[in-house]
Amino acid sequence: MRILYVEDHEDLRETIGMLMEGEGRSVVLCESAEQGMAQDVQTPFDVVVTDVSLPGLSGIEFAHQLLTRNPDRWVVLCSGYELGKHAQAWGPHVRTLLKPFELEQLDALLREIEQALSAD
Template sequence: MRIVYIEDNDELRETIGCLMEGPGRSITSCASAEDALLLDAQAPFDLVVSDVSLPGQSGTDLAQALLKQSPQRWIVLCSGYDLGHYPAQWGPNVRTLLKPFEIEELEALLSQIEAQRANASLQ
């Protein structure tokens, strides 16, 4: 599964990016939504994990732009505040993760998404 992780905090981007690595996962990290869009245009990622508060284009704007192109995209928005039910209205594969989160929470979410993607490809 190809994952792009967007986080403007250098230390978090490096740490969380490394922690997301695992069998069958390829992680690309970048500091802005604009960079992520350029990379995604070259070869769409299977999963986009993005901080909400980014310089320039926000993570929510990034999510909406990607979902316009492909409503079935898998997106995880990470935020320090509860986004409520709002992101779920954007599509069936949009999830949120409240910061600060434990790595086990992130890993459980990634495993859940991997399982759902595997089930969908069998159908």
């Protein structure tokens, strides 16, 4: 499973990115939504995990652009505030993680996505 992780805080990006890696998973790290979009246009990722609060293009705007191109995309929005059901209404594969989240929560979510992708 190819994962794109977009986070503007370098330490967090490096740490979480490393922890997401595992058997059958490859992770590409970006510090901005603009960089993430450029990476995704070349070869779309299986799942995009993005911080909501990013400089420039926000994680919300980034998610909207990804979902406009493909409404069935898997997108995980990480936010310090509750997004509620609003984000999930964007598509069947949009999930949210409230920061700070436990690594077990992220891993469980990635396992759920892996199972769904293998069932397709």
